[in-house]
Amino acid sequence: MELTAEEKKVLEGENGEGAALAMKILVGIGEAFDASHLVPITRAHVALSNQEADLWFAEKLSNAGAKCVISPTVNPGFCLDFFTSRNMVGNEDAQLMQRTFNAYQSLGSRMNFSCTPYLFDNVPRQGEIISFSESSATPFVNSVWGARTNREAAQNALCAAIVGKVPRYGLLLAANRKATARVIVKADLKNDFAYQQLGWAVPKRIGYRIPVFEGVPSDITMEGLMNLGAQLNTAGAVPMYHIVGVTPEAQTLEAALQGQAPEISVEITQQDLDDQIEKFSDNPGPIDFVMFGCPHHTIRQVQEVAEMIEGRTLKTELWILTSTYTLEMTKRMGLFDVIINAGGNIVANSCPDQPCWRHLEGRKGATDSPKCAYYPKRRGINFVVRDLKTCIEAALKGSIE
Secondary structure, three states: OOOOHHHHHHHOOOOOHHHHHHHHHHHHHHHHOOOOOEEEOOOEEEOOOOOHHHHHHHHHHHHOOOOOOOOOEEOOEOOHHHHHHOOOOOHHHHHHHHHHHHHHHHHOOEOOOOOOHHHOOOOOOOOOEOEEEOOOHHHHHHHOOOOEOOOEOHHHHHHHHHHOEEEOOHHHOHHHHOOOEEEEEEOOOOOHHHHHHHHHHOHHHHOOOOEEEEOOOOOOOHHHHHHHHHHHHHHHOOOOOEEOOOOOOOOOHHHHHOOOOOOEEEEEEHHHHHHHHHHHOOOOEEOOEEEEEEEEEOHHHHHHHHHHHOOOOOOOEEEEEEOHHHHHHHHHHOHHHHHHHOOOEEEEOEOOOOHHHHHHOOOEEEEOOHHHHHHHHHHOOEEEEOOHHHHHHHHHHOEEO
8 A cells, every 4th residue: 555654654653552553454454455545534433342352452542542533433332320220230241341431432432322323423424435334334324325434343443533544445436336236126115114124135135235226115214224224234244225216326227336237136025025034033922022223213213112102011121222312302202201101111322232131031022123133142032023013012912923
């Protein structure tokens, strides 16, 4: 890679050991992908982890004096006050979460602890060069906002935030953002859950290609767009998508394909959507809990839940995971009390793939998100995957069909 005089100084340690280490990693990544040079970024999002290896990396940079020149938003771990006050985590896990907070605070991060910053506090404009990690964030900012980021690891994005630059390769280049798979949807996309299904089913048919969707209604909600990208990237490492007439780089099919023929064309039917979810979902029957919020639930989604359970009593645990912003809005709107009075819980700064859910190990729950079901499986937590309404009805009666 060709570095400027200022970049060489950072690499040689003139800005400190931490910045030098971050620059060394970025240069190594750039050389691996044959990038010619670095380009400035204006935003970053780091999918932090309070697991030991990721924490070691963040503390190493912090102890070496690194500071972010681009203050990144960060992913959730678990809400320390909420779960420790209820004795739901052990001392070791609580200490790891506190150390994670301390490390990222010292690096100069924006401590929002949300996986959906692209909806409210870290929203890029079209064409903006950024560095985002997190499996719902990358496809959303690339696809919906038209910003440009590669599918970064947490470590890459943190290094980019420290240096303020990224190697120029991959999805930063217009030619690499073209659709290579044409997906004709012949299914009933009647609600936001249908986009969970669509995102989960498509990678099984197209592999790692970038899809362009035809047949998707133009009135797709922001939650539908979020669900689609989250499941595409979880099920198949798909970093962006196009929807004809909806997303900014797909005003026409030809624009999304950049005038070239697709490598593959597939049709997706309602049967395809239903079959993929059935193959992945646990068997129906009695359940112990319902969990929403992977990605974090929006205020509209929380409102939908509250309307269904107001004045009623839940027979199972209900967990709604959301951002600090949305949690505050639920209190202002009276939704928080509705959920608590029904016997539910709504908590910010938290993720389903965390040690705070040990009491759910070996138990069966329900969720509307395949991503939410996918990660906790390794912790021995099982899910039936259904639409939101069916999940809420199950929480009210204690079983799901």
